[in-house]
Amino acid sequence: DIVMTQSPDSLAVSLGERATINCKSSQSVLYSSSNKNYLGWYQQKPGQPPKLLIYWASTRESGVPDRFSGSGSGTDFTLTISSLQAEDVAVYYCQQYYSTPYTFGQGTKLEIK
């Protein structure tokens, strides 16, 4: 199984500042034939299901604000929120969909400082 490890577990950032969340996979999730990383980022607010923010490691889902960006390849990935807004308070998960079991990171709780 591919193990996904996020860091940090929790993060407090001031409004308008940058937030960075890291995700590391225990093996590469880069599909060589397509040159795509099978890595997604999700946002979950209390009482709500997860919401897809980023797929292919760096492509924003339709309707997601451009302050959210994803980067990385292979085994190391980053989700960046360029200017934190109050509505971004949530738990963020990375997920690999390269192979089953489709594993998630343990989550990073993002709060306002």
Added chain:
Amino acid sequence: EVQLVESGGHLVEPGGSLRLSCAASGFTFSSDDMNWVRQTPGKGLEWVSYISSSGSIIYYADSVKGRFTISRDNAKNSLSLQMNSLRAEDTAVYYCARRSTRSRAFDIWGQGTMVTVSS
């Protein structure tokens, strides 16, 4: 509106059975692969099972293999999860989620249904 609505969650005793359903609307259900994902209270997300659009390919997490059965009825736009030999550790919110044909990520999620396994 693209929507997934789960139902069937309940309080059940250990060793019991439960059948969850997921009703899809607003998209061509028969074209999309589907999944069940669960979330234990206050904890993270765990993928449970996958079924291809035609139903011909199925995968399970090791934690549920041999106890859970995923199925779908494309004529009724419905996904199901039959859960047998339930254990306390199966207590969770169960979500159905669509795997996008475009992105291959899980782009549509239902609101979830709560399963509690307790005596």
